Amino acid sequence: MTEKEFVAEVTIEYKPSLSDPEGATIANDLMKRNGFEHVDRVRTAKLLRIHLKAANKDKAKSMVDKMCRELRLANPVSQDYSVSIA
Amino acid sequence: MKIAVLRFPAANCDLDALHVLRDVIHMNAELVWHRDFKESRFDAAVLPGGFSYGDHLRGGVISAFSPALKEVKRMAKDGRPVLGICNGFQTLTEAGLLPGALLRNQSLKFVCKWVQLKVTTIRTSFTRKFVRGDVFQVPIAHGEGNYFIPPEQLKELEDNEQIVFKYSDFKGNETPESNPNGSFDNIAGVCSPEGNVVGLMPHPERASERILNPFNNEKARLVFESMKEVLVR
Numbered sequence: 363m364t365e366k367e368f369v370a371e372v373t374i375e376y377k378p379s380l381s382d383p384e385g386a387t388i389a390n391d392l393m394k395r396n397g398f399e400h401v402d403r404v405r406t407a408k409l410l411r412i413h414l415k416a417a418n419k420d421k422a423k424s425m426v427d428k429m430c431r432e433l434r435l436a437n438p439v440s441q442d443y444s445v446s447i448a
Numbered sequence: 449m450k451i452a453v454l455r456f457p458a459a460n461c462d463l464d465a466l467h468v469l470r471d472v473i474h475m476n477a478e479l480v481w482h483r484d485f486k487e488s489r490f491d492a493a494v495l496p497g498g499f500s501y502g503d504h505l506r507g508g509v510i511s512a513f514s515p516a517l518k519e520v521k522r523m524a525k526d527g528r529p530v531l532g533i534c535n536g537f538q539t540l541t542e543a544g545l546l547p548g549a550l551l552r553n554q555s556l557k558f559v560c561k562w563v564q565l566k567v568t569t570i571r572t573s574f575t576r577k578f579v580r581g582d583v584f585q586v587p588i589a590h591g592e593g594n595y596f597i598p599p600e601q602l603k604e605l606e607d608n609e610q611i612v613f614k615y616s617d618f619k620g621n622e623t624p625e626s627n628p629n630g631s632f633d634n635i636a637g638v639c640s641p642e643g644n645v646v647g648l649m650p651h652p653e654r655a656s657e658r659i660l661n662p663f664n665n666e667k668a669r670l671v672f673e674s675m676k677e678v679l680v681r
Contacts, residue, residue, distance in 0.1 A: 380596065383556055433513065435505070438552055
């Protein structure tokens with residue numbers, strides 16, 4: 363079977379119960395102070411855009427999930443991650 | 449008796465740690481490149497500070513996957529002393545040898561200053577020569593030292609006496625003002641359940657001689673003297 367190219371995006375962010383001072387500063391001191399007072403809150407995240415080859419989308423997804431867990435792309439104590447594939 | 453000081457790419461204070469072990473507490477110590485490290489030759493290991501692999505992704509996470517950490521895990525398992533300082537502490541948490549995680553400092557700033565540390569247990573391989581409640585001065589220099597443990601796990605840490613050092617004032621009060629980075633419950637250092645693996649964000653190797661210490665003491669040296677006592681007993 364020929365392998366196809368996929369692009370996976372892994373979003374890594376602090377768990378909701380943890381404070382995110384960078385996100386709070388962006389919301390309060392940049393957005394709300396400069397005319398975007400409808401902003402409620404901002405959470406920052408790190409994005410990894412991973413180019414990889416796999417037989418199909420499901421296989422690509424499971425490979426990325428495995429990396430997230432086994433290589434601790436997200437720290438299980440303090441962070442959550444989500445994966446999207448195109 | 450031989451102590452390994454592990455060198456990862458972009459380590460710093462590795463030579464300081466080596467100096468304290470060799471010239472201050474007079475132990476046989478060797479600087480070892482992480483890829484060459486074999487635990488069978490050593491009785492203890494020190495993972496020094498620095499910014500291994502540029503702190504990319506998170507401080508310590510890439511080092512935690514070095515083959516050296518498999519060796520360190522064997523040492524930890526059979527009770528040999530293992531100390532992680534600053535980046536070494538981050539590496540030990542990412543490798544699962546110590547509980548919790550180190551987040552970015554609450555201030556989002558790199559903090560470099562002297563702090564007061566309180567010793568909260570003397571049962572570990574690196575605190576047995578202190579007196580419980582001792583307060584001593586030691587410098588910190590980190591951007592990701594904000595210790596986090598899920599609140600529901602804090603009691604377990606306390607019950608197991610795994611909290612080793614806390615940030616405090618000169619009298620030992622754990623005040624918000626004495627907490628330099630937002631660490632949960634002022635925690636600066638923790639240990640494994642058995643007490644032979646200890647990690648802390650501050651740098652005792654930079655405070656173990658009077659000439660380096662603006663407070664004119666060398667109490668931080670007891671971290672290393674404690675390990676020496678474990679090794680030579």
